[in-house]
Amino acid sequence: MRTSWADSVSNSAAEIAISDKNSLPRPTRSTYVPPHLRSGSISDLSGPVSGTNGGSRWTGSDGGGTKPELRRQGQANSYATAGRDAAAGGGGGGRNNRSGGWDRREREVNPFGNEDKIYDIKQNFSEQENSGINFDAYEDIPVEVSGENVPPPVNTFAEIDLGEILNQNIRRCKYLKPTPVQRHAIPIALAGKDLMACAQTGSGKTAAFCFPIISGIMREPYAQRSHVGRTVYPLGLILSPTRELSCQIHDEAKKFSYQTGVKVVVAYGGAPINQQLRELERGVDILVATPGRLVDLLERARVSLQAVRYLALDEADRMLDMGFEPQIRKIVEQMNMPNRGVRQTMLFSATFPREIQRLASDFLSNHIFLAVGRVGSSTDLIVQRVEFVLESDKRSHLMDLLHAQRENGNHGKQALTLVFVETKKGADSLEHWLCMNGFPSTTIHGDRTQQERELALRSFKSGKTPILVATDVAARGLDIPHVAHVVNFDLPNDIDDYVHRIGRTGRAGKTGLATAFFNESNLSLARPLAELMQEASQEVPAWLTHYASRAPYGGNKNRRSGGRFGGSDFRREESIGKNLDYYSGGNSGNAYGGLVDIAGGYAPGVTSAWD
Numbered sequence: 001m002r003t004s005w006a007d008s009v010s011n012s013a014a015e016i017a018i019s020d021k022n023s024l025p026r027p028t029r030s031t032y033v034p035p036h037l038r039s040g041s042i043s044d045l046s047g048p049v050s051g052t053n054g055g056s057r058w059t060g061s062d063g064g065g066t067k068p069e070l071r072r073q074g075q076a077n078s079y080a081t082a083g084r085d086a087a088a089g090g091g092g093g094g095r096n097n098r099s100g101g102w103d104r105r106e107r108e109v110n111p112f113g114n115e116d117k118i119y120d121i122k123q124n125f126s127e128q129e130n131s132g133i134n135f136d137a138y139e140d141i142p143v144e145v146s147g148e149n150v151p152p153p154v155n156t157f158a159e160i161d162l163g164e165i166l167n168q169n170i171r172r173c174k175y176l177k178p179t180p181v182q183r184h185a186i187p188i189a190l191a192g193k194d195l196m197a198c199a200q201t202g203s204g205k206t207a208a209f210c211f212p213i214i215s216g217i218m219r220e221p222y223a224q225r226s227h228v229g230r231t232v233y234p235l236g237l238i239l240s241p242t243r244e245l246s247c248q249i250h251d252e253a254k255k256f257s258y259q260t261g262v263k264v265v266v267a268y269g270g271a272p273i274n275q276q277l278r279e280l281e282r283g284v285d286i287l288v289a290t291p292g293r294l295v296d297l298l299e300r301a302r303v304s305l306q307a308v309r310y311l312a313l314d315e316a317d318r319m320l321d322m323g324f325e326p327q328i329r330k331i332v333e334q335m336n337m338p339n340r341g342v343r344q345t346m347l348f349s350a351t352f353p354r355e356i357q358r359l360a361s362d363f364l365s366n367h368i369f370l371a372v373g374r375v376g377s378s379t380d381l382i383v384q385r386v387e388f389v390l391e392s393d394k395r396s397h398l399m400d401l402l403h404a405q406r407e408n409g410n411h412g413k414q415a416l417t418l419v420f421v422e423t424k425k426g427a428d429s430l431e432h433w434l435c436m437n438g439f440p441s442t443t444i445h446g447d448r449t450q451q452e453r454e455l456a457l458r459s460f461k462s463g464k465t466p467i468l469v470a471t472d473v474a475a476r477g478l479d480i481p482h483v484a485h486v487v488n489f490d491l492p493n494d495i496d497d498y499v500h501r502i503g504r505t506g507r508a509g510k511t512g513l514a515t516a517f518f519n520e521s522n523l524s525l526a527r528p529l530a531e532l533m534q535e536a537s538q539e540v541p542a543w544l545t546h547y548a549s550r551a552p553y554g555g556n557k558n559r560r561s562g563g564r565f566g567g568s569d570f571r572r573e574e575s576i577g578k579n580l581d582y583y584s585g586g587n588s589g590n591a592y593g594g595l596v597d598i599a600g601g602y603a604p605g606v607t608s609a610w611d
């Protein structure tokens, strides 16, 4: 058994070594706008959006929700005019020329650093193939899409009109082709539709919502950075539940928007607000934020949501569960943000319990539901093991795993291992014990300062402390390359949390390993865990099957929606329950019809989302 751990670990730890060949041609400078034309106040926040990002969404009927003050804003404004003049003078309207009074691109730090080379797809394809990213793993994934007028998916980035600069950045990121969630979600988002998208951990959801937002902002012919005094008016807002995840999304979005003129700023708690305020004052098109810090900024009137046209909630089910929902409601419903139907709203997660879907529909307007793989399923790129371990034996068992891993690792090196525990105290105590026993470790949890959290993450990523003991604060969204092994030292109470935790490994088509310590305190998880493992073609131990057959259904009983890969859109289920055809006749002339099963893939024989 340990040999297979080692196999999995060494596979997972495969390094990406890609050398770039071509250097980047610098974009030409756009027209300089003199400083006296740069100042001004907010104007035309609703803006003459041309509908390039979804037809008449912003200019046509407002679905009853348009805020009159948005549409009434004056247009004769020096700031905006300067932007328009520059855009016209720079030749090319809004796209790639979001001057907003000066060309931001000139002083932009290159987020690609030394890797700033255009990726030659043909030359490097074989290198990419050898890098451990297994694109074939994504090919046969079952997809369910429901909604009206669903735009068809694409197979390549070239088929999507994202603009040349964004395409260059995609190449710099070495993304050769879109992942399944990107293939479906990007055209839907570009058509201006609201979207609830569910796709497995590590499958590229961040780019799926970032690309359309960046591209949409670039397309707005007269888009401008807007200030009134010290209040800024972002056009895009991306919310995520943790500080680290917000930082990560910010880093990604900065790469994607490099040289586009679209300015991305991050705001999160635990870090000095003054620095974030200064950054905001320099202008912001897309604000990435945690809810708490955003509320703070709104209450200080340093940010207004009046101009928001794109709202994305990452880890949306977490954002709408009991912990965050009041804050999210406040932000979305009580802070001057354009109503649903006026703004475009996109919700993404790997898990979407039914009751959260129902709640989420308060924020969406006639949305499209997209499920890539079955809602809440784990990827079978992750080898999942579950072992019966008594509470008192957990530490020695962990030690055995780590020893085995070290022995089988590259040159006796410890592979990156993420150990999840239930409590902050438990995390500190386990970390101390591991360090005392010769395993360099660190921790991340809510009692540590933000500086300590960031340091811990850096130290883990670099391999300096290859074991990270974490609470659920690290369970969602974090994309740490080369995490070979996730250990659920303490299992969570909710199976969805388990899905997110193990999803820290086995990302972007790479394989990974997850081990769970199960004992009688986890009985409520027995059934959903056994089902999840079975669905992902994992070996389910007989003792777990036994517990599962006796156990009541716990660990989030609402997540199961009946058949495999089917019935994931709660609207569909509820309409079926009432014997209604929810979308009857609502989709004439569309490539997909009303309720569509694009891949036709969730037939009874399909065993896994990643086959």
Ligand SMILES: Nc1ncnc2c1ncn2[C@@H]1O[C@H](COP(=O)(O)OP(=O)(O)OP(=O)(O)O)[C@@H](O)[C@H]1O
Binding pocket: 133, 174, 175, 176, 177, 178, 179, 182, 199, 200, 201, 202, 203, 204, 205, 206, 207, 349, 350, 476, 477, 478, 479, 503, 504, 507, 508
């Ligand atoms: N088209 C692509 N080609 C290659 N790699 C990609 C592509 N899209 C995204 N990636 C990479 O895949 C990894 C996972 O992406 P991302 O973090 O967006 O996953 P996710 O679906 O949001 O995961 P989670 O559910 O855990 O938040 C990242 O390292 C990202 O750079």
